[in-house]
Amino acid sequence: MERASGAASELRIGGGLPLSAYDADLAARRSSELAERAAETGCDRLADWLRSARVDARLAAVWSLSPHLFSIAHAHPDWLQQLFDEDAGARVEAIIAGLAVPVMDGASEAEVMTQLRRAKAEASLLVALRDLLGAATPDRTCRDLSALAQAAVGHAIRFLALDLDRRGALQLPDRADPERGLGLFALGMGKLGGAELNYSSDIDLILFFDPDAPAVMDPADSVETFGKLARRLVRMIGERTREGYVFRTDLRLRPDPSAMPLAIPLPAALVYYEGSGRDWERAAMIKARVVAGDREAGAAFLQEITPFVWRRYLDFVAIRDIRNMKARIDQHRGFTGIEVAGHNLKLGRGGIREIEFFAQAQQLIAGGRAPRLRTRRTDEALEQLAASDWIDAEVAAEMTRAYWFLRRAEHAVQMIADEQTHTLPDSADALETVARLCNQPDAAHFASALTGHLERVERRFSALFADGRDDDATDTFGDDDATRERLAALGYRRPADMARILGGWTEGRLRATRSEAAREPLGRVLPRLLQSFAAAPDPDSALAEFDRFLAGLPAGLQFFSLIASNPRLLDLLTLIVTSAPELGRTITARPHVFDALLEPAFFRDVPGADARRRQLAVFLAEATSLEERLVRLRIFASEGRFLIGVRLLSGAIEGPAAGEAFTTLAEVVIEAVLDAVLTEFMKAHGEVAGGRVAVLGLGRLGSRELTASSDVDLMLLYDHDEGAEESDGPRPLPVSTYYMRLTQRLIAALSAPMAEGLLYAVDFRLRPSGNKGPLATHIDAFRRYQAEAWTWERMALTRSHPVAGNEALQVDIVAAIRETIAAHRDDPLLSDDVADMRARLDVQKPARGLLDLKRLPGGLTDLEFLAQWAILTGRAPLEAVGRPTGEVLRHLRPEDRAGLALEPSDAMERLTRLVQLLRLGTGTANRVADLPLGLARRIASSLDLAEPAAIETEVADTARGVREMFSALLPFDPKLG
Known part of the structure; x- marks a missing residue:
């Protein structure tokens, strides 16, 4: 009203x-x-x-x-x-x-x-x-914002449907009404589903589609077609442009987001919810509402999953699950009481989430038998619970008043700067601002009203969730016969040894499990954890590896509470520990990095270069010495690689995006290292007149294709005023010595082992004259050398771009590289040299298995050589220098690809997906049988394959097509290598 x-x-x-x-x-x-x-x-x-x-x-x-x-x-x-x-x-x-x-x-x-x-x-x-x-009213505000979001999503989907119809990917039955018969529909979840959006809310969507809908031309292509629509939808709605953004869009509430496509076929969705759906997904589906797309298909789906959401019996297990969920939120976020300054209005004690959980738990308990409780909105749920005598009318009124007061305050906090925050500010002045926006005369009046509401909500919430008599007993494991029998039944080959390991955990012999508070959440996750390890090719080794991981943890309470609260994170942790040991070591050293996985935007956004620089500037702000900066840089790089690796392992990003992300991180770090080393170096040795220095990245760094385990190939180039002979510092050095020592300092700063590890293994062998040449090269000497360089050296230059240093010198370096390549474009032996080099590698470095993608005939080296050849011969423009291999291959002429079924850039895309994931592992697997099962499944998913068994066939087919193309364009006899 x-x-x-x-x-x-x-x-x-x-x-x-x-x-x-x-x-x-x-x-x-x-x-x-x-x-x-x-x-x-x-x-x-x-x-x-x-x-x-x-x-x-x-x-x-x-x-x-x-x-x-x-x-x-x-x-x-x-x-x-x-x-x-x-x-x-x-x-x-x-x-x-x-x-x-x-x-x-x-x-x-x-x-x-x-x-x-x-x-x-x-x-x-x-x-x-x-x-x-x-x-x-706050209610009207929420409804208006929700209606706006729904209209925006619908408009975008109609545009995309019409666009796909024009392109021939869909055949709409009615272009005047593109949503009718489209098959795809968007479920609004959370506050969008309940028409309760915050002022600066994300919108939670799940996209489903019927592959047999009238608009679908070929069901076999429907996942790809609607997946592209989903990606475009997220961009249209969520991407920030000069005009701002519409709504931040989150698709992570879909079933099994690490494995399922962005748009999910209805048959797969129904199988998932019927066989694998979890209680939190039941709770989430309470608010699900069709907000756009094919409403007829959406209504049918919601009707079909009604038995999953609404159990026929009184489901008191929901009380335990939701109580535990809230307890885990409190533990992870550190909420220990009610405050005003810094209080989280959504997740804190007495906050909005407690009101929502209070209603949802009782809806799940009784909604199966009382359809009137199946309402999406929190205020309506409280009203219906009172009308059904589940709660007193006074309680409903009290919780509803608190709900709308807190929502009003939440809007005020978000209206200040359009930030997606639910936390009240700490400062007195900022609290005054929030108080005035809440129509209060001052912060004191606001604090008094807020505290009253928070205390009443916490009291009602605690009363509902205090009774623990419905708890199931936690599974117990130890060094006993019962545990040994259970482990044997799960497939562990040495159950006695494994039971001793478990006994060490449950008896508190590790630092991380000494407290009862830490062992309780560990006990809740142990059954699932042991089942996950049992699925590995070697369960015993997997469990032993996890034991080593736990032994390195300094404490366990927050970590175990975190993974107990999120099954997806538990699965991901298992996969990390058993499949990506370097990622596991990062968690062991710094368990708090796992917290980032709970950030709302983590699986959606990968920081770009500017964001990385801002993060790094804050992280380095308090470092007062070079050594301290290098320590912090190692931590920053390690955590950055971990988070990229987790995104890759979880399926949030795929190979090419991972390469870009790893490269961006390396560039920002190398830039900071050069700046730190140069600053310290100049304190002792001063500057060279007109001196300029820049670092050139080559190899995978140069083509923006770094992996989790890549070395960085670098070259340092410099310039100075004509006639400059030595530096001007307290300890002057001749110019050539100055830059040689500076380069040595840079290499040491990057690759010297410290307690926090090393930043990057560094390779300078691609510099002029290789190991025989000076470490640092003058730009003029670089030009002269490249004028007479070998073909393989010009090939290396095609995968290069400056990553740090003086911007003007970077421009000169790019120009010199392009001039070098253009000057040799008509070399009559160029193609023969490339073919001969590949032939030599076939003989000298044969592949050790189908997953040895670099050496494999038709593998990465073939594609990289083709891309380098394309640039050297002018098939690809000079602007393609330093671009990813797949991007360069798109420039090959149609006649180069004539008669070949394989698109080289597509082959590179698939092999990149594979190699990026392989590099998260131990690096020794050359056959699928050598891979951890979880990693093999992730690779199969990345390649759109049904089972890991199909990976080697896929690789062999791709390699065969690539080799055929290579041989057609650059004929050679591998036996003559």
Whole structure:
């Protein structure tokens, strides 16, 4: 129900709630700036009103309290001026309705993205103003935001469906209504499903499709077709552009996100929920609602999974599961009591999550037998629980009042800077800002009201979840006959030895398991853990490896609580320990790195170079010496590689994206190391007149294809003023000695072992003259050498780009490399040299198995040589130097590929997926049989194969096609190598 809307001003916003500025001067200044902006943009009516005595002072307070809202109003004063003639609530409805109209004919994806972002920005401004001034209740605000999100998703899906129809990938039965018969539908989950979105919410979606829908032309291609649609949808809605973003979009609530595609076929989804669905997924499905796409297919699906969500019997197990879930949240996040400053309104004690869990647990208990409890919204669930005598009406009213107070405060926190945060600020001034945005006179009044609500919620929540009589006994394992029998039944070959290991855990002989508090969550995960290890090719070795991992943990409570709270993380941990030992060692050394896996954006976003630099700058800020900087750089790089590896292992990213991510991390680290070494070096030896230095990356670093275990191939080049002979520091050095020693320092800084490990193994052998040449090379000497260099040296240059150092020198290096390549383009022996080199490698370094992808005939080396040959011969442009191999191969001419079934860039894509995953392992597996089962399954999934057994066939077929192409373009006799 709307609040009374006494006209607050001539702007038709409505609402009569008080709102006062905390900084009156800032409010006046912002109001004046907005008036000036309005005048500049021709919004004279607004400008005059803002300068008049009639202006509503509460709007000036808004601008001072919320930089986000002020920035929107300042950018688009016309959106405010139109409110003289149109009610803000009506305008919000019109914006939402505008997204429901048919997609414009001929509109591009970029145009639609801009349209959606402008609609979101305008609606966000108006929704916030109505909320803050009291023209809309928090309930109405949530509904408007949810309706906006639903309309945006629907608009994007209609555009994408029409686009795929035009491209011939779909055949829509009705282009005027693209969603009808499409087969694909989007389930809104969480707060979107319940029409309860926060002001700065993510939207949780699950995309399903019916492969037999009328629009589907070929069911066999439907996973790929709708997967592409899903990726484009996430980009259209979630990508931040100059116009902002629409809604951050999260697809991770789908079944088994590490294995399932982004858009899931209904048959696979039903099999999953019927056979593997978990209690948290039951709880999540309470709020599921079809928000876009084929609504008929969506309604049928929700009906079909009703038995999974709503059990026929009274399900008191839900009480235990949800209690444990909340306890784990408290343990992991460190919530120990009720505070105001720094309190998490969503997850903290007495917060929104406790209200939601309070309702959902009882819905799951009784919803199977009481359909009226099957409501999506939290406030409606509380109402129905009271109406069904599950809770007292007073309790329902109390929890509902608290819910909307907390949601209102949550909106206020998020409106300040449009941040997805639920945590109240720590500082007094910032708390005053939140209090004013909540229409409170000051922080003291806000704190008093908030604390009262939090305490009442915690009391009701604790009363519901306090009784532990429904607990199942935790499985116990130790050094006893019963454990040995169970281990033997699971397939362990040395059950007596394994039982002794388990006894060490459960009896507290490890540091990580000494406390009872740590052993309790460990006990909950042990059965699943042992089953996971039992699936490995060598269960005993897997368990022993995990024992070594546990022995290295300094403490266990937080870590075990974390993995006990998330089965997916437990599976991932098992896979890491048994399949990716280097990742496991990182967790052992720094268990807190696992916390990052709980960050909302972790599996969705991979930090780019700028984000990495910002992270590193913060991490290095307190380092006061070179040694301390190098220690911190090792930690930063190790944790960065771990998190990329986890993303890769979990399926959040695939091979090429992993190569880009590993390379970006290395570049940022090398850049920081060079800066640190150079700064320290100049303290002793000064500078060379006009001196410039830059680092060139070669090999996998140079082509942006690093793996988890790659060395970095580097070359240091320098330049200086003509006539410079020595440096000018306290201990001057001749120029050549200066740069040689600087290079030695750089190599040591990167590769010297420290307690935290080494940064990167470094290889400088690709420099001019190899190991015989000087470590550092003058740019002019580099040009002269490359003018007469061997073909293989020019091949190496095709996989290079500068990674650190003086920007002007980097430009010169790129120009020199391109000049070198262009000058030798017509070399008559070039193709023969490339073919001869490949023939020699076939003989001198034969493959050790089908998974020895570098040496394998038709493997990575063939594709890399083809790409290098393409650049050297001009088939690929000079701009392709330093680009990934697959990207370069796309430049091969159609006549080069004539008569060949294999697309070389596709082959490179598949082999890259494979090699990136293989490099997470021990590095010694040359056959699928040598791989840990979990890693083999992940590789099969990455290659879209049903079973690991198909991997070697896939590799052999791909290699055969690549070798045929190589032989056709660069004929050679491998026996003559």
